[in-house]
Amino acid sequence: MGGVRKLLMACVLLVAPGALAASVLDSSLRLTAEERYDDDLRLAEGGEGQFMTKLTPRLGLELKDPRSTGEGFYAADLLMRHGSGKATLDHRGGLDLRHTLTRRLRLDFTGRIFRVTDPTSLPRDGLARSLEPIVYGKARLGLSGRVTQRLDVRATYAFEGAKVYEEGREPGFVHTPTLEAWYRSTRRLTLGLEYRYQGFLFGDSFSDAHGAFAGLRYRLTRPTTLTLRGGPVLYRPEPGKVEVLPRIAVELAREGELFDVGFTLGHDLVGASGFTNTLWADYASLVLARRFNARWSVYGGGSFFRNGRAPGEGAFSLKNTEFVSQGYAVGGGIEYRLNRYLTLQGAVDRIAQVGADEEAAGVDDLARNVAAVRLMLSAW
Template identity: 65%
Template sequence: MMGGIRKLLMACVLCTSSAALADQVLDSSLRLVAEGRYDDDLRVANEGGGPLVSKLSPRLGLELKDPTSKGEVFYAADFLMRQGIAGATLDHRAGLDLNHALSRRLQLEFTSRFFRVTDPTSLPREGVARTLAPTLYGQARLSATARATQRWDVRASYNIEGARVFEATGTRQGFVHSPSVEGWYRSTRRLSLGVEYRYQGFYTQEDFSQAHGAFAGLRYRLTRVTNASVRAGPIRYVSPQGEVGWLPRAVVAVDRDGELFDMGISLGHDLVGASGFENALWADFASVALARRINHQFSVNAVASYFRNGRAPNEDAFRLSGSPYLSQGYAVELGAEYRINRYLALQGTVNRIAQVGVEDEVGGVDLARNVLAVRLVISAW
């Protein structure tokens, strides 16, 4: 009798394990991008480089899906060959995303991105590119979201961001550690109201400063596929010398994720760091991203962004130019993609980039550049 029960239990375990493995999907992907580019960057020309650039970018990815988890990890290398400059440069990109549901009420999320680039204007963080020095940049976020009650959601997060700039005169670096906790109350099916506390610790070389912020938030569903959010509140900043200052934080965002048309708009003023040049910076920023799918083969997109950075808490915040502590810039991109089949796609982009550093701004140097690129994207599997 006992032997029969043991056999039955073993069979159940084997069936359960087989079902779990059957529900787990692990997919790999390999993509190769071949790019030809015209780039009239004045700083490259001053070093003897020409405007023509060839770029080859293999990308290897691995995706995991099961009933409680979803994740992806990837690594990409960028080989760049510039006209007039011997040899090739090698850039690196990597990322990891993971979403895991511990229960119906508790969910964990982790996301990270890492870059080692020779052209800092390619980074997602604007304002780092004050020189053409190689730059190491990374950002990571770990968060836990719990449904406390039927209407209340609570989230605890930890963010870290860092930049290291390898200049000829030495290495410059900056880091920001930022834990936060927030609560959101679903007032109606469309409206949620929230409160947030955020701490920021800024490290640059031997300096350390910190900030405490308390914010109120609002989220509203405009349509089935369009959402809007607002966050605002005061920030108390303590400088490396112990001086206390105040500045406001205000961020407005609108996003749309539709079948044929996507849109993202953000506008705000905040306290940031990890630029590698200053301990902490106030930042004005604005961006618009649009994507339109014409049919299953052809799509177009447009992106525009602008930023201004200055010393925290408010130094030269109301000056437009001429400050030794002010940097600003913008970027505009128009692009199109034609998908030949599931394995091949053609892309074309036109960019204008102007990220002006402190020394260039004071000297009145215009370092705007134009970039025209054509790419062949090969999805091997």
């Protein structure tokens, strides 16, 4: 392993020795070995679940210098089914960079790309409407500046894309530039304004939207912050036609020494599903994590989504229609850290997604139950 690590370091240093002269580079290698029972429709043979082994090597590289920090990684998920003997290989990669330009100006970038046979493993709900593999990616480039002691501004460009490997499916993309300003009126209260443009592309179909929103960020306690956003979205499905729908977003985040909470709730306009151009979306999620000491911790969470044809067909009806898809996921686990190199996990998950008939290639119920035991090894 030491030879591989030295080789990686040498390759990076050869790329740009001048630029990296004052930088510190550190590589990492982690391996996760998992034994699970999974009754997913896509993975089962004859409608029955199987025991499976999953191996995930993850190779990372971290950059640090006085003005910049960054991390890139690549991970492969090899899933081997004991019953059928079949195997699948999924790929994940990511890059995070933060660079301080001046005392008041900061540049940051984050990106993720996935090529998976299991869309329920993606960080976005609502993409599991097919039995075929999918490529999904998202990236965000942001420039933040402090105008005064109380006023911060931020310009962002975000990209999202999805491609389902199914005959006749076109790739879908969303381009989203935004401009926002936040004013700290008190030590706890910050008020904001935001403008957002969305350009949706699916094959030859294009639509776009303009949104203007007000925001409020309030620090409830030192580790807990509540953020509210809301306003109108002007959606143009085609030239000369404008529809209006609301955007509502609620976020509650707590990051403490022993207890973390993350909660989101909202209604918005989204794209890049791989099945159609633009969708309305309802979403909600809750994540909890509790650390008892340096070794023991537990975690749990759940999420729910509904989406359908934009701007709002079926959005405010609780009845299912052929144009509305919905689903949920719940799960939890326990973690025990043996030492700095070894960690044990046990987890259970329930995932259920119901696809819209016209968009889901005849797959109207993708449900699964997973029980897993994992051993995570940090090689260096």
